[in-house]
Amino acid sequence: MDVIRVKDYKELSEQAAKFVLERVKKNPKMILGLATGGTPEGMYEQLVTDHRTAGTSYKQVTTFNLDEYAGLPRKDRNSYYSYMREQLFDHIDIPNDQVHLPNGEAEDWQEECLQYEQAIAEAGQVDVQVLGIGGNGHIGFNEPGTSFDSTTHIVTLDESTRKANARYFSNLDEVPTHALTMGIQTIMRAKEIVLLASGESKADAMARLLQGEADESFPASALLSHPNVTVIADEEALKKVTIKEAFA
Numbered sequence: 039m040d041v042i043r044v045k046d047y048k049e050l051s052e053q054a055a056k057f058v059l060e061r062v063k064k065n066p067k068m069i070l071g072l073a074t075g076g077t078p079e080g081m082y083e084q085l086v087t088d089h090r091t092a093g094t095s096y097k098q099v100t101t102f103n104l105d106e107y108a109g110l111p112r113k114d115r116n117s118y119y120s121y122m123r124e125q126l127f128d129h130i131d132i133p134n135d136q137v138h139l140p141n142g143e144a145e146d147w148q149e150e151c152l153q154y155e156q157a158i159a160e161a162g163q164v165d166v167q168v169l170g171i172g173g174n175g176h177i178g179f180n181e182p183g184t185s186f187d188s189t190t191h192i193v194t195l196d197e198s199t200r201k202a203n204a205r206y207f208s209n210l211d212e213v214p215t216h217a218l219t220m221g222i223q224t225i226m227r228a229k230e231i232v233l234l235a236s237g238e239s240k241a242d243a244m245a246r247l248l249q250g251e252a253d254e255s256f257p258a259s260a261l262l263s264h265p266n267v268t269v270i271a272d273e274e275a276l277k278k279v280t281i282k283e284a285f286a
């Protein structure tokens with residue numbers, strides 16, 4: 039696990055965009071795994087700016103998002119579908135049929151999870167998976183206790199996750215209770231993973247991750263056994279990590 043330590047959120051966004059852009063340019067037909075949340079917003083902004091100014095094309099790129107709220111209509115402004123359109127897809131040249139998110143409106147969520155897993159497998163291996171990390175160590179919506187063998191599945195969201203995400207809704211009651219998410223095994227199958235962490239609210243999670251002990255009570259620790267993970271984190275997120283841990 040490589041750790042790139044950056045000063046602040048601005049630098050994190052620039053480094054994350056650079057990381058993705060280098061790979062899109064090298065492999066224009068890449069399969070890109072994407073994440074939502076507050077953390078990657080700056081990266082998406084940089085990618086959109088680059089597309090406008092430097093013309094990097096996504097015409098042949100295929101994307102798979104990590105997760106989606108269950109039961110929230112795609113057109114709801116808080117769905118991850120809407121988030122992705124607004125943050126990225128509406129501003130680049132990627133064809134609609136090449137972007138994928140689990141369908142939270144599906145009548146049969148179990149079936150939708152199976153189909154999503156199959157769609158990823160049929161596309162081939164995800165080349166680069168972008169990840170955020172929850173304060174509780176979740177990746178995607180894989181909450182603490184999720185099996186490292188899990189594939190795409192339906193989850194009950196932790197109260198801490200619902201509270202963290204309530205900032206986007208008018209009140210906590212509106213935050214969905216369930217979500218569809220790639221499983222930990224699904225995420226681990228990506229060739230390369232880049233995990234982004236910014237701010238003090240991630241400091242405990244980063245300290246635990248970089249301590250280096252894999253345990254299902256802390257989902258992100260599954261990444262410790264992945265051969266190609268880069269963590270890009272800012273000073274605030276790394277403030278509880280000793281130099282020895284970060285650069286071991």
Ligand code: PGA
Pocket residue numbers: 074075076077078169170171172173176177178
């Ligand atoms: P955030 O969420 O980027 O909004 O902090 C990250 C996550 O929960 O995975």
